[in-house]
Amino acid sequence: MHVIDLHCDALLKLWEHKGELRFSDSEELETNKQRLKTGKVKVQSFAIFIEPEMKSDQKFQAALDQIEYFYTEVLGKNPEMKQIKNWEDFDTLEDNEIGAMLTLEGVDAIGNDLQKLSILFQLGVRSVGLTWNNANLAADGAGEPRGAGLTTLGIEIVQMNNKHQVLTDVSHLSERAFWDVMEIADYPIASHSNSKALCDHPRNLTDAQANEMFVKNGLIHVVYNPPFINEKGPATIGDLIKHIDHFCSLGGVNQIGLGSDFDGISKFIIDLEDASKTQNLINELLKYFTEDQVKGFAYLNFLNHRPNMK
Template sequence: MNIIDLHCDALLKLWEGKGRLRFRDAQELQTNLLRLQQGKVMVQCFAIFLEPEIVSDQKFQAALEQVDYFYKEVLGKNPEMKHIKEWSDFIKLQDGEIGAMLTLEGVDAIGNDLTKLRILHQLGVHSVGLTWNNANLAADGAGEPRGGGLTLFGKEIVAFNNQHHILTDVSHLSDKAFWDVLELADYPIASHSNSKTLCNHPRNLTDEQAVAMFQKGGLIHVVYNPPFVKEDGNATITDLVEHIDHFCSLGGLKQIGLGSDFDGISELIPGLEDAGKVKNLINELLKYYSEDAVKGFASENFLEHIENKLI
């Protein structure tokens, strides 16, 4: 069963490794090529993420360096990896090929310069989250006590995303910023978030938010990070399935997907330690859902979303 994974942080690890890691088989990468092949991942999205402590005037350079690793190490050395340059590329993938798409996790790298976002889009970014957990010039993140919404610049970014058919990712936003995005975004998505009803974590979505996402036509991709699955962190694959089940109960059966957060998490669910183990999640889902429903969670809900809204 083919998988579309909307979020990983392999580029951060490659960048921090300064050329010492091979994307093809580095054991340090939970999303290396061999593991993606083993897990039957048909598309892996690669986030550009910058640690908050990077000095502001160095952030765009750091983002470009991560993009360089994407082109040089992920695509350049592995002919099996195919660059997703536009939405229609999702449906052009051949057997044995794995699509690779760039995303942006927080717009800190662009400062207040929309031209830099335009450059990143031209390089292949097709999904943009306005923040990580901190605040920036666009919005407040989930970890910012102030809890502010979108700034005027943040609203410009959402308008840019709408114009260019770019997904606007709500996963790390403050509550106020979430609702501002949902009001303005044509293509909202949560790339890696779970249910706050089942696990009361600031990064998760309330039932009200989830229902609003589904009503707006957005998708929610569940995340494998144990603290977002179960409050004590001792999460199992069954616990993760319960988040999918809960979102289904809110009307999201056709709007749920997967967003592992591999290579960006320090804790792992037993049996779901890397991209090669995703079949364990699929097998667990098949105990409770029809094959068609599980195919939807794995990839087809997202593909239908692309064909209906973005191509």
């Protein structure tokens, strides 16, 4: 069964290794092309992520450098990798092709310059998370003790996302910032978050947040990172399925997807250690849900909730 995975950090690894890794088959990449093919991952989102401690005047260049690796190493050397730049591109992928979509994990790279965000849109960014775990000029992240909401700049960014039919990703926001986003975002999504009711981690969503996502036509893509699944000990595929089941119990069966966070995590679900193992999750899901429901989780819910194609 084909899968759309809404989050990985392969670009960060490619950038950190300064061109020494091959996207096609380097063992260090949990989402290399060979593993995506084996796991039947039909579309992989590639996050641009900049470490908060990097000097401000270097951040935008670092983002551009990661995008350069996306164009040269991911797309340029692998003709079957096809960039998703428009929402209708999902519908034109050939059987042997894998879609690749750029996303932005935190807007630190743009500072307070919305023209830089416009450039990232033109380069293909189709989903924007305002923060990572830190605070920045747009909002507070989930790890910022202050717990403030959106700034005026943050509001302007969400409005730009709306105008350009770009997703606004809530996964790393503080709770207050989450609620501010939900008031104004046309296309909210959580690219890699689980249920706080099952695992009390700052990065997870409360039932109230999940309910609001479902009411506002948003999607929640569950993440494969064990600390977001269990509060202690290793995690199994069954443990992750409990989060999916819980979101279903809140009425979200048609608004759940997958966001592995591969290449950005250091611990792994047993039997789900890289993209090649993705069908282990699908096969386990089929034991608990109907085939149509699992198709929804795997890819169809996302396709059905894409921004309007106008």
